[in-house]
Amino acid sequence: MNNFIKNLLLSNFNKLLQSTKIACPKENLHNSNRLKFYNPGKVTYDGKLNCGITSYLTSFMLSYHNIDHKVWLSKYGFGDYLEDHVHITTNSGLLIDTTYRQFFIDYRSDGNCDYYKYLFETCEPIFVGSPNEFDLLKKSIERQNIKVFGSLNQDIKELSDFWKQDINITPKMNLYDMRKSNEIHPTLLVEIPSLIQPLIT
Numbered sequence: 001m002n003n004f005i006k007n008l009l010l011s012n013f014n015k016l017l018q019s020t021k022i023a024c025p026k027e028n029l030h031n032s033n034r035l036k037f038y039n040p041g042k043v044t045y046d047g048k049l050n051c052g053i054t055s056y057l058t059s060f061m062l063s064y065h066n067i068d069h070k071v072w073l074s075k076y077g078f079g080d081y082l083e084d085h086v087h088i089t090t091n092s093g094l095l096i097d098t099t100y101r102q103f104f105i106d107y108r109s110d111g112n113c114d115y116y117k118y119l120f121e122t123c124e125p126i127f128v129g130s131p132n133e134f135d136l137l138k139k140s141i142e143r144q145n146i147k148v149f150g151s152l153n154q155d156i157k158e159l160s161d162f163w164k165q166d167i168n169i170t171p172k173m174n175l176y177d178m179r180k181s182n183e184i185h186p187t188l189l190v191e192i193p194s195l196i197q198p199l200i201t
Helices: 002-011 013-023 051-064 100-104 114-122 131-149 192-200
Strands: 069-076 083-090 095-097 127-129
Touching (some): 002 013, 002 127, 013 051, 013 192, 051 069, 051 083, 127 131
Antiparallel strands (some): 083 095
16 A cells, blocks of 8 residues: 555655646745756755645545545744644545655855755655655755765754644645536635546646
């Protein structure tokens, strides 16, 4: 089952981007420095600040294929420094993060250094794997960061709380329940059939 889920999500990555752009046409899903060298796609995507919508659409795909899962909102910091992040876990033990690359961005890069080549070309555009595999991936990315820049980026060093399972927001991720509606989505303000069509074809 886990291999099926991983193949499902990775093989439909471009469809996820297509639906995300329908939902949020003004959002830039790609790293600006990478776009200096490559056309928008898997090797430029970081999904910065779009964990909510991409998780929302991924949750729909999982439900459409009868895959039990939960969607989580994690919060970090406080006051004006409060940040949050949305990710997914499956009942089969997978962690799914549709925008994990955004946490490993390093502004010391020109966009095409060996570190970014590793992050954007070797690593998958979205993470689908066990929590232990994610920990191993983080350590591997950290090693590459140190190797290229000589020291670990402080923002990467402080990563720890974005994958806590603080608040279960699965009931709010109810696009699957709307799938037979021909109405306008109440918050995204796009036609529901147009929104989900790329995800089911």
